[in-house]
Amino acid sequence: MHFVIMGCGRVGTALARAIEAHGHTLAMIDNNPDSFRRLPKDFAGQKVTGEGYDKNTQRQAGIEDAYGFAAVADDDNANILAARIAREIYGVKKVVARIADPKRAQVYERLGIPTVGTVDRTAQSLLARVLPLDTEVVFTEETGKLVLCRALIETSWVGRTIAEVEKVLGVRAAYVLRFSKVSLVSEDTVLQENDELYYFTREAERPAVSSRLARAFKED
Template identity: 30%
Template sequence: MFVVIMGAGRVGYLVAKLLEGDGHDVTVIETDKERAQELSLNINGLVIEGDATDPKTLEEANIKQAHAFAALTGKDDANILACILAKNLNPNVYTALRISNPKNKMIFERVEDLKKYFNFIISPEEIAAEYISRSLANPGFNRVLFPKEGAEIVRFEITPESWVAGKAVRDLNLPRDSLIIAIYDRKGNLTIPSGDTKLPEEGYLIVFAKAGVLEDVKEIFERKKPGPSPS
C-alpha cells in the first residue's frame, strides 16, 4: 500500500515508521526544512519539503496514485483542507484526519456533507484524556490501547444499510480468531454481547481480532444489504 503523510511531528513520524515496518511505501510532506531533512535520514520513503494544502505539493507526492492520505499535523484547519484537496485530486484515496480539538471531531463525525472527505477521524488528545481519566477512576487495570501481539481492536459502524444490522451475533459466522466485545446503539447504550444478542439497526461495535482474519471481519461488517432486483 502507498501512503502519503502530512506532518513529520511525533505522530506523523511514528505512523511512517510503523507503516514502513509493515512493508508499506510511505511519502511524507513536511513544511519545516530542518525537520524534513532530519526525517529523510530516518525513513526509507520520500520526504518532501512543502505544504500539503497546496495541490501542487500533493501532486508532487503522487497523491493520485496513493491508496491512503493521513493529515497528522497539530493544526486542525490545515489537516481539514489537505484532506479535502486530497479527495478532490483522488476520490478513491482513504483519508485519515487528525483533530486536536475534540469539539471539531464531533462536528466532522456528525455532519453528513463532510463525511465524504474524511474516512477516519482521530483525536490523540481525546484518546489520551480518556485513557488517563479511566486509569485514575479505576486504578489497578493494565490497559493496552494498541496491542502488538498480532491482534487489533477495531471499530465498525452499523447503518440501516449494513448487512449485519438486526442480525444475531451467532448468525454472523465470524472467523474463529475474532470476537465482538462491545455493541453500542445509536444513542450510545452499551451491550456486552452473547450469541443471542441482536445488532442494532444503527450504531457501532468493537471487535477484537487477530491480524490474519481482519480482512474477513472487515468484509462482513462493511457488507451492504442487497438492493432491489432490477425490473
C-alpha cells in the same frame, strides 16, 4: 500500497516508521524542510516540501496513486482542508485527520472524515485508520485468552445489523464508537459509515477473525 503523510512532527514520524515497517511506499509532506531531520536515517520514502493542502504538493507526493492519506500537522484547519482535498478531489480511500478540538472533530466525522485527537496513542490510532482493515487489540484480560478488538467499518458493512456481523465474524459485539460517542449495541443496531466496532473474541481465534474481516460482505 502508497501512503502520504502531511506533517513530519513526532506523530507523523512515528506513523511513517510504522507504515514502512508494513512494507508500503510513503511520501512525507512538510512546509519546513528541517522537519525531515526527525525521520530515521534509513527512511526510504519521498520528502516533499510544501503545504499539504496544496493540490500540486499532494500530486508531487503521489496522492493520485495513494491508498491512504494522514494529515497530522499542528494546525487543525490545515489538516482538515488537506484531508478533504485528498478525499473529495483525489478519491483517496483511507483519509484521516488529527484534530485537537473535540467539538470540531465531531463535525468533521459527520462529513465522513475520521479524526484522532492529541492523545498518547495517536500514532497507533492513525495507523489503524489508514491501513487496510484488520483487528486492533485495545484490551486483553488478565489470562490473555480474551481480547477486546476494534475495527473501522468498511463501506460494505454500512446498513448491516450487529446480528449479521456477529454471525459472519464469529465474535460478540460490545459497543460502537459513533461521532466520538460510545453507543451500546443490540442485535438490531444498524452500522453506519465511519462507525468503529468494538468486539470480544478469543485471542486464539483472532487470526481467523482478521481473515474473515478482510472478506466480510464483499461478495454480496
